[in-house]
Amino acid sequence: MGLGRNQVLVVATLLLGALGYLMYTGMQDTMVFYYTVSEIMDAGPELSETQLRIAGKVVPGTIEVSNTDHLDRTFVIHEGGKEIPVEYRGIAPDTLVDDADAVVEGELGADGVFRATFVMAKCPSKYEAETDYSKYREAGVVATGQTRP
């Protein structure tokens, strides 16, 4: 009975074709180029107005949160000796602190400011042998731009 087998093959081929189509068009519309800060600065202006993801480290002391509406914030990320200022509106991840590894997604404006719609951050390496544990207790200031109460 080759008939059943052939019918199944036809349906299977259709399914795989549909998947291929879905994946292909899905990629076209949703792909985001991923660069580091220095790569983007070297590439120049032709990258503006494309959806980008940029990886870098948060420059300490640059995180500023609006004091009237705590959702607008700006910070600077750096990598390979280059820096990019970033603007973001929304809830930032808790891990967005000084020196955190950050990945921002959005568009690079003509003014050189990156307008992020999505921010991902990973804490700076948690452990160093020389860490003076007492300093965390005393410092009182946590670098999210939000002061420890």
Add this chain to the structure above:
Amino acid sequence: MVLLGQTLLVAAFTASIYGVAAAMLGARRQQAGLVASARNAVYVTGALVFGATGTLIYLLLTDRFDVQYVAQNSRLEQPLPYKISALWGGMAGSLMLWAVVLAGYMVVAAWINRDRHPELMPWVHAVCLSTVAFFVSLMIFSANPFQVLPFTPLDGQGMNPLLQNPAMASHPPTLYLGYVGFTIPFAFALAALISGKLDTSWLHAIRRWTIVAWFFLSVGITLGAQWAYVELGWGGYWGWDPVENASFMPWLVATAYLHSVMMEEKKGMLRVWNMLMIIATFGLCIFGTFLTRSGIVSSVHAFATSNLGAFFAAYLAVVLALSLGLVAWRLPQLRSASRLESVLSRESSFLFNNLVLVVACFAVLWGTMFPVISEAVNGVKITVGPPFFNRVNIPIFLALLALTGIGPLIAWRRASLPSLRRAFVWPTGTFLATLIACVVLDLGGPYTWISLALSAFVTATVIQEFWRGGRARAASSGEGLALAMLNLTRRNKRRYGGYVIHVGIVLMAVGITGSGVFQTDVEATLRPGETVDVAGYRLQFEELDIFAVDGVDVVSASLVAFDGPRARFRMVPQRHFHPRQDNPTTEVAIWSGMRHDLYVVLAGWNNDEGGMATFKLYLNPLVKWIWIGGFVLMFGTLICLVPDRSLSDSGTANY
């Protein structure tokens, strides 16, 4: 104690290597003594790994901060349960968890089968022990949990506060019980291939193991989603993060296997395919651990980049090359016993279900690995995020939902048109009625209509199956309908348990559709006394409160929710500042109802001029049904696992 831990690890490694050698030699030379010795090596290795784990837990409980792992993952004031869960809070400890879970499974498998499957067991021992040896060697050579610091800190750094949450304390062990559980089916599959004993005995031996592993994997994924929902504070539960995908991929393939294995047990078909599914599931479990541990793909949860990646990649390559080589070698013995007769048959519906599940897995894998692939191919790193996964996977899962409903309605071999008409009339009617209702009510878009209509379709199928089966049994046995349905389930646990699982999946689908399509969110900056409206609720900001608890500084904002004129409930979103942690953690406030969840995040605050706070508020419809669906799924799986009193392990399968 540190020395003890180290010694136990080295001893476990030695014992496992010895066991692998003894098992292989014993099987080749057919020496029962060597095989028995290999089995003892399984028990000894298991005990040693348990001992090493116990030692690490002891070090955590006794605050031995001279041990690097303890200093990084615990602190004096850490609550007791989290001192224990610190065992899997870091990289080295999570490898320990893998090893100890496998040790437990391996010992149980060896014990249960001590008098069974003499041809298979030596090879099962060899595969399990070599996997243990791999994980123990990682701890000895790369990520040592007993690493001592050159000095003794007065206090530890404490576990990442994000992980200090009940869901996160239970999520990794549950997930690992699932991941690691697939080692046993994999070991039996390899044993069958190597020994050439390719009849259905290995399938019977692993039937329960695959269901157990699938159970824990499902629960683990659900707990992970719940953790993300209550802890990460972005209003959702699933973000197609690489680590989430890592747990989802083996689940998809294992689900495919749970269906396709019925074809082999019943009809002797798809034998090569089933082998490949088991191998792929195990490979994806290792790959998942690798993704989480290697930092190859950037992710919210992944541990720091480490040299472990290379070890995992090498191990995975060896595992895949070896298993696929064995399948190729045994190909002639793995011929199907029968052929497909019609596209309108249960067989072909299982085939399509498998195809769709594997295709879904491939799409997830492709999206997860695309940054790596594109960088390797043309040097540009390109990522695809949730939009890609949703776009590709929503149609795939709708197709799957359709098959979930269609499959049980079609007869084995070849369905006749009258029987199809009889089987489909009610479910299809329900489907159409729901579809029309959705369109009339203008609920979301076409995907929403189809998703809800298919959910109704599957539910109707399940009800009809119980109803018809129960009626037939009641008629022949004279039992009442309820008793007949109960007995029916008891006689065919896997079939009817499976239907209950389908209901769980439907509830989850409804919850995902509801929260995915109809989520609304509002941002508001309020002074005390001011209000904000979200979808019928009015929330009034009461006051900002700042205090310290257990060494944690807490900023707390309270809101009262009004539904109409009366106050219904209070919501208290917070920010926690843990000692010695760089960043605060968001503690969202969730009010969870059957229709929707109200989800409030404290985004920021200002303590001067009487206080002011900014909130992000989400209304997430039907989220609770995802968790309820999870419980139904667990219940259904437990039905499948209830032992048959009258049937032996190799007893007849009932579908």
